[in-house]
Amino acid sequence: MNSFEYASPRTEDEAVGLLSAHGGNTAVLAGGTDLFNLLRADCITPRRVVDIKNIRSMQGVTATGRGLLVGALTTLDEILVHPLLAPYQSLAQAADGIRSIQVQSMGTLGGDLCHLPNCWYYRSGYGLLGQRNGESLPAEGRNEFHAVLGNRGPAKFVSASRFAPALIAWGAIARVAGPEPGQVSEMPLEYFYVSPKSAEQGVTVLQPGQILTHVLIPEPSQEVVSATYDVLQLEGLDWPLASAAVCLETSGGVVREARVVLGHVAPTPWVSLDASAALVGKEIDERAAQAAGDAAVARATPLSENEYKVQIARTAVKRAILRAAGQLEGALS
Numbered sequence: 620m621n622s623f624e625y626a627s628p629r630t631e632d633e634a635v636g637l638l639s640a641h642g643g644n645t646a647v648l649a650g651g652t653d654l655f656n657l658l659r660a661d662c663i664t665p666r667r668v669v670d671i672k673n674i675r676s677m678q679g680v681t682a683t684g685r686g687l688l689v690g691a692l693t694t695l696d697e698i699l700v701h702p703l704l705a706p707y708q709s710l711a712q713a714a715d716g717i718r719s720i721q722v723q724s725m726g727t728l729g730g731d732l733c734h735l736p737n738c739w740y741y742r743s744g745y746g747l748l749g750q751r752n753g754e755s756l757p758a759e760g761r762n763e764f765h766a767v768l769g770n771r772g773p774a775k776f777v778s779a780s781r782f783a784p785a786l787i788a789w790g791a792i793a794r795v796a797g798p799e800p801g802q803v804s805e806m807p808l809e810y811f812y813v814s815p816k817s818a819e820q821g822v823t824v825l826q827p828g829q830i831l832t833h834v835l836i837p838e839p840s841q842e843v844v845s846a847t848y849d850v851l852q853l854e855g856l857d858w859p860l861a862s863a864a865v866c867l868e869t870s871g872g873v874v875r876e877a878r879v880v881l882g883h884v885a886p887t888p889w890v891s892l893d894a895s896a897a898l899v900g901k902e903i904d905e906r907a908a909q910a911a912g913d914a915a916v917a918r919a920t921p922l923s924e925n926e927y928k929v930q931i932a933r934t935a936v937k938r939a940i941l942r943a944a945g946q947l948e949g950a951l952s
């Protein structure tokens with residue numbers, strides 16, 4: 620591990636200033652559950668690490684006129700038990716899927732949303748795109764856990780975030796501070812993510828000197844039901860092979876609006892407009908859920924070793940829909 624400066628700001632502006640130094644060769648430290656892995660493996664070699672844990676404005680959950688403002692420093696176990704978050708079933712289900720008390724108590728929402736890929740080529744020092752001499756290693760090499768959607772560009776890894784699909788399905792907004800102190804911008808969370816064209820680009824829109832400070836989640840409505848369904852290889856501490864999060868607005872038993880977002884199948888959280896279109900106007904039952912699952916993966920382009928993920932993603936979508944509608948029991952195919 621390279622040596623680095625350590626800084627512990629108390630305000631968002633101070634953090635932005637500290638992160639803009641050294642030509643932006645700096646890193647944000649939140650709970651540290653992944654950042655230390657990245658530093659130890661020399662995946663990143665920042666000159667300064669900025670520990671944001673003491674920034675009070677980024678902690679906790681607050682009700683506002685626009686919805687719930689959830690600080691990026693909110694820990695995963697707070698998400699599980701916070702009364703204001705209780706109506707957002709799909710979020711609690713995503714938090715519950717992380718089966719480690721230590722990770723749940725240290726890991727933060729911001730750290731999850733900005734998590735760098737778990738791709739083994741990246742973690743072994745081949746850069747974000749996993750390239751050697753300009754050639755993609757996952758394209759021809761070991762790619763069983765890589766992307767099956769959105770993988771035609773140079774990025775073949777999958778987005779690591781557990782919460783992004785659920786939050787995007789809820790229509791959440793990302794609040795970003797920087798790169799100048801006092802500067803704040805907001806965007807739909809789905810536009811926060813990028814599929815990088817170069818190793819330097821990163822997996823989010825964040826530029827040097829910027830941090831994710833909050834996520835704003837719209838008020839839940841009585842007619843909206845939500846769910847997350849993860850497919851895991853192990854019933855323990857592991858990342859999903861595929862996941863799906865849905866928010867369904869129904870009227871008289873018929874779906875009026877549907878948001879279906881897949882996780883761990885593409886370099887970004889994957890919003891499936893095809894799956895949504897397959898659901899709108901239908902009553903939710905096993906057949907409608909199956910049709911939405913089929914639509915979600917109809918454009919999949921699996922790599923040499925990960926065809927199996929297409930079926931898993933299809934099933935994740937189907938089960939998330941049935942789970943949201945309270946129909947999952949007895950329909951596990």
Ligand SMILES: Cc1cc2nc3c(=O)[nH]c(=O)nc-3n(C[C@H](O)[C@H](O)[C@H](O)COP(=O)(O)OP(=O)(O)OC[C@H]3O[C@@H](n4cnc5c(N)ncnc54)[C@H](O)[C@@H]3O)c2cc1C
Pocket residue numbers: 646647648649650651652653654655691716717718719722725726727728729730731733734735780781825829830831832855856857858859
């Ligand atoms: C042993 C172990 C097992 C794990 N297993 C699982 C698992 O099975 N499933 C799962 O889903 N997750 C798993 N995790 C991951 C864990 O859920 C995430 O690492 C955690 O949510 C990250 O939060 P953090 O606050 O610790 O992030 P950090 O490690 O502090 O940061 C993670 C990344 O996000 C950046 N970052 C953090 N906050 C911000 C911010 N506000 N703005 C901009 N950038 C930011 C950091 O610079 C870093 O690149 C595991 C972690 C460990 C250590």
